[in-house]
Amino acid sequence: MAKGPTPAELANIDYTPPQTEWMDTPTVIKTGTFCWGAKAKNLNIVEFPNARDWNPSEEDWKLPENWQEIFLKGMKDLLGKYRSFKVFMDICVRCGACADKCHFFIGSGDPKNMPVLRAELLRSVYRNDFTMAGKILGKLAGGRKLTLPVLKEIWYYLYQCTECRRCSLFCPYGIDTAEITMMGRELMNLLGLNTDWISGPVANCYMKGNHLGLEPHAIMNSIEGMIDDIETITGIRINPSFNRKGAEILFVTPSGDLFADPGTYTAMGYMMLFHELGLDYTWSTYASEGGNFGFFTSNEMAKRLNSKIYAEAKRLGVKYIIGGECGHMWRVLTQYMDTWNGPADFLEVPVSPITGTRFENAKSTKMIHVTEFTADLIKNNKLKLDPSRNNGLNVTYHDSCNTARGMGLLDEPRYIIKNVCNTFHEMPENTIREQTFCCGSGTGLNASENMELRMRGGLPRANAVKFVKEQYGVNTLANICAIDRATLSASMEYWVPGTRVTGVHELVANALIMKGEKERETDLRGDPLPGKEGN
Amino acid sequence: MKILLPFVAVIALVFLAYAGVGVAKLHFLFGVVLPYAAIAVFIFGFIYRMFIWGKSPVPFSIPTTAGQQKSFPWIKQNKLDNPSSTLGVIGRMALEVLLFRSLFRNTKTELRDGPVLSYGSEKFLWAAGLAFHWSFLIIFVRHFRFFMQDVPVVLQMIEGADSFFQVGAPLLYLTDVVLVAAVTFLVFRRLAMPLIKYISLPADYFPLFLILGIAITGILMRYVTKVHIVGVKELVMGLVSFSPVIPDGIGVIFYIHLFLVSTLLLYFPMSKLMHFGGVFLSPTRNMPANSREVRHVNPWNYPVHVHTYEEYENDFRDKMKKAGLPVEKE
Ligand code: SF4
Numbered sequence: 135m136a137k138g139p140t141p142a143e144l145a146n147i148d149y150t151p152p153q154t155e156w157m158d159t160p161t162v163i164k165t166g167t168f169c170w171g172a173k174a175k176n177l178n179i180v181e182f183p184n185a186r187d188w189n190p191s192e193e194d195w196k197l198p199e200n201w202q203e204i205f206l207k208g209m210k211d212l213l214g215k216y217r218s219f220k221v222f223m224d225i226c227v228r229c230g231a232c233a234d235k236c237h238f239f240i241g242s243g244d245p246k247n248m249p250v251l252r253a254e255l256l257r258s259v260y261r262n263d264f265t266m267a268g269k270i271l272g273k274l275a276g277g278r279k280l281t282l283p284v285l286k287e288i289w290y291y292l293y294q295c296t297e298c299r300r301c302s303l304f305c306p307y308g309i310d311t312a313e314i315t316m317m318g319r320e321l322m323n324l325l326g327l328n329t330d331w332i333s334g335p336v337a338n339c340y341m342k343g344n345h346l347g348l349e350p351h352a353i354m355n356s357i358e359g360m361i362d363d364i365e366t367i368t369g370i371r372i373n374p375s376f377n378r379k380g381a382e383i384l385f386v387t388p389s390g391d392l393f394a395d396p397g398t399y400t401a402m403g404y405m406m407l408f409h410e411l412g413l414d415y416t417w418s419t420y421a422s423e424g425g426n427f428g429f430f431t432s433n434e435m436a437k438r439l440n441s442k443i444y445a446e447a448k449r450l451g452v453k454y455i456i457g458g459e460c461g462h463m464w465r466v467l468t469q470y471m472d473t474w475n476g477p478a479d480f481l482e483v484p485v486s487p488i489t490g491t492r493f494e495n496a497k498s499t500k501m502i503h504v505t506e507f508t509a510d511l512i513k514n515n516k517l518k519l520d521p522s523r524n525n526g527l528n529v530t531y532h533d534s535c536n537t538a539r540g541m542g543l544l545d546e547p548r549y550i551i552k553n554v555c556n557t558f559h560e561m562p563e564n565t566i567r568e569q570t571f572c573c574g575s576g577t578g579l580n581a582s583e584n585m586e587l588r589m590r591g592g593l594p595r596a597n598a599v600k601f602v603k604e605q606y607g608v609n610t611l612a613n614i615c616a617i618d619r620a621t622l623s624a625s626m627e628y629w630v631p632g633t634r635v636t637g638v639h640e641l642v643a644n645a646l647i648m649k650g651e652k653e654r655e656t657d658l659r660g661d662p663l664p665g666k667e668g669n
Numbered sequence: 670m671k672i673l674l675p676f677v678a679v680i681a682l683v684f685l686a687y688a689g690v691g692v693a694k695l696h697f698l699f700g701v702v703l704p705y706a707a708i709a710v711f712i713f714g715f716i717y718r719m720f721i722w723g724k725s726p727v728p729f730s731i732p733t734t735a736g737q738q739k740s741f742p743w744i745k746q747n748k749l750d751n752p753s754s755t756l757g758v759i760g761r762m763a764l765e766v767l768l769f770r771s772l773f774r775n776t777k778t779e780l781r782d783g784p785v786l787s788y789g790s791e792k793f794l795w796a797a798g799l800a801f802h803w804s805f806l807i808i809f810v811r812h813f814r815f816f817m818q819d820v821p822v823v824l825q826m827i828e829g830a831d832s833f834f835q836v837g838a839p840l841l842y843l844t845d846v847v848l849v850a851a852v853t854f855l856v857f858r859r860l861a862m863p864l865i866k867y868i869s870l871p872a873d874y875f876p877l878f879l880i881l882g883i884a885i886t887g888i889l890m891r892y893v894t895k896v897h898i899v900g901v902k903e904l905v906m907g908l909v910s911f912s913p914v915i916p917d918g919i920g921v922i923f924y925i926h927l928f929l930v931s932t933l934l935l936y937f938p939m940s941k942l943m944h945f946g947g948v949f950l951s952p953t954r955n956m957p958a959n960s961r962e963v964r965h966v967n968p969w970n971y972p973v974h975v976h977t978y979e980e981y982e983n984d985f986r987d988k989m990k991k992a993g994l995p996v997e998k999e
């Protein structure tokens with residue numbers, strides 16, 4: 135973080151709430167904790183309403199005349215469409231069990247970042263306009279009018295929630311503030327109140343197939359570069375195919391892996407593994423994004439972006455799909471894709487061509503996670519591995535929120551890591567598996583202008599890494615998420631410098647003994663392998 | 670204000686009943702009309718609320734998975750916290766409703782210099798919540814002795830267990846003590862923990878004070894200012910058999926108790942107390958986590974405008990050809 139508070143300053147967190155009641159405590163939109171507003175041109179590409187250039191830090195948000203009406207009508211609509219929203223608006227007892235479970239509250243001490251209060255910001259409007267008690271008793275019943283400061287406050291805190299669902303794990307009624315945030319952001323999008331960091335990738339993904347806006351040849355160039363690196367390291371030239379009809383498998387991964395370190399090492403890992411297996415697979419430049427920033431805007435937008443995956447699988451005539459390492463991508467693929475764009479009856483139930491394992495757990499979506507695929511290979515002894523090549527790495531594993539609490543993919547990646555690395559230590563139990571902490575920058579909050587917020591939200595995760603670093607000398611943080619690879623790199627640099635952030639398939643490829651490879655001198659990053667430092 | 674007001678409201682309710690019965694002699698209103706109205710509002714209100722919730726569909730399968738998924742036979746699935754079958758969901762819901770599974774996970778976050786964050790286990794809320802709800806239920810069930818001509822054996826057993834310690838005359842019920850202690854703790858917790866106090870609304874204090882009022886009047890009746898118990902049973906039996914009677918000499922305190930209960934019933938369907946019904950409808954808990962295996966259907970799924978492959982190829986055909994990518998149209 136170039137400017138802004140130092141780690142020591144940031145760690146000075148006060149959990150005492152203000153003297154004034156929360157409804158009477160005005161919200162100030164603070165530099166470093168919000169993202170820039172969406173640009174009109176990006177919203178126009180995807181035909182979103184009320185597109186305009188706007189700046190959250192300015193007084194005038196250039197709202198449409200009848201914004202209250204739009205918001206409340208939208209709310210009514212969503213209450214009718216989602217039982218979750220309706221029930222969650224009604225049954226919170228404010229027990230506070232969720233209060234200190236949110237990484238943003240833990241890192242900021244701002245009471246409005248307690249999940250319960252984040253939800254109450256919107257719930258108070260709900261009570262005022264949609265419940266009898268609220269209509270009659272108003273503030274006494276916990277209701278408040280939707281005024282401009284209220285709207286701004288709701289907006290501000292909706293974009294300080296990464297939809298990680300950690301709160302929902304602890305709530306006795308399963309109230310999921312992530313769901314409420316999704317509804318809230320959907321409402322904000324009716325008013326054009328999106329952020330630049332989300333709407334840009336959405337527009338890119340819609341037109342060009344991926345968040346980064348990589349055009350077909352750019353994708354190929356990027357992969358070409360990785361192939362050269364792989365050749366340098368292993369002496370093997372691999373030859374992946376693109377948009378190839380008749381391949382058995384379509385492979386889709388977040389585009390972040392194609393673009394920036396350390397994600398690229400993970401992408402190299404996939405390619406080396408698939409090459410070694412002789413897998414009949416293809417990349418697609420049209421469906422070149424596994425992630426889905428549409429999911430952070432509206433249900434409809436998410437569906438529009440997601441549709442490309444099945445459409446492309448159908449066009450290419452593949453049998454099934456393998457998905458790469460990504461977090462929210464897998465929440466979408468697990469809990470939404472089939473419902474939106476299925477049934478995928480043109481595909482077959484995934485069967486590993488190497489082991490013959492039938493993936494019954496994905497028999498409807500026909501899409502498996504690459505760590506499921508690889509764990510099965512290792513279990514069946516299909517890979518030759520030399521874990522000692524990872525000996526310099528003392529590894530711990532970060533569960534992504536979405537693969538943990540929106541899927542339950544917990545042991546597969548661990549099984550892989552333990553087979554490709556010799557040293558592995560878990561972080562404290564209240565910070566892993568289903569209780570995992572967010573990286574602090576999910577749901578499109580991984581911009582640079584809100585770095586203070588990100589570092590605050592990243593504190594609980596980083597602090598757990600620091601713990602295992604001090605206890606066991608851990609120096610490597612493995613994960614299965616493209617956003618993690620970027621955002622944890624930043625939060626590690628800030629909180630726990632000297633920690634390497636890596637995808638699981640980077641570790642796999644380091645350990646993988648490939649047929650006909652030359653004696654490896656370096657790992658995928660070009661760093662000398664243990665024992666080869668002198669060369 | 671948000672604490673005082675609900676407190677005063679409950680005190681006012683007590684005085685209202687006292688004045689209504691003790692002074693204005695409105696026995697019939699407080700002993701018959703209001704209880705009937707309250708029960709009717711409770712039943713219809715409860716059903717109505719459930720119906721309204723049920724009317725909104727569940728478009729997506731959104732269970733919060735709280736353990737290992739079902740994947741390979743050699744990886745142990747957590748069948749209760751990440752259930753993939755109906756049986757598993759029933760188990761998960763039973764744990765949630767009967768034992769407050771999620772609350773049992775509760776931790777307390779602490780930040781020390783360093784910074785060092787820790788998350789110690791925090792079971793007080795769980796214990797108090799469980800103690801409160803269970804003792805409330807048992808007390809409720811115990812009251813059935815007033816609704817039935819002959820007291821069934823099960824009820825006698827419950828009463829026996831509840832007065833296990835055999836102290837006092839009449840025998841002290843454990844649940845009476847536990848209920849008052851738990852509610853007091855829950856009130857105290859809201860007042861003593863700054864963040865919980867910060868999020869609390871009048872609607873959070875009111876039911877606690879009201880239930881405390883009900884418990885105290887009940888206890889007074891049983892242990893201190895005895896009421897005419899045969900008369901109480903007569904009145905209640907009259908209500909149950911739809912031939913209401915107002916026996917003489919029951920004692921005002923009974924009417925206060927009954928009025929507070931009526932208020933609770935009236936208040937229930939329009940308040941957060943509906944969490945009792947709502948928890949059964951919570952999609953993050955009551956759905957199997959099998960959406961990759963079985964397709965979940967959204968009743969309002971509608972076609973959307975997508976950017977097709979054809980349009981994409983039209984945008985990039987030349988670049989694709991130059992890069993050696995296959996194209997559909999030359
Ligand atoms: S844990 Fe659930 S019921 Fe309790 S305050 Fe949080 S959202 Fe409300």
Ligand code: SF4
Nearest residue numbers: 236295296298299301
């Ligand atoms: S979903 Fe995560 S970020 Fe959002 S309120 Fe809950 S714990 Fe906080």
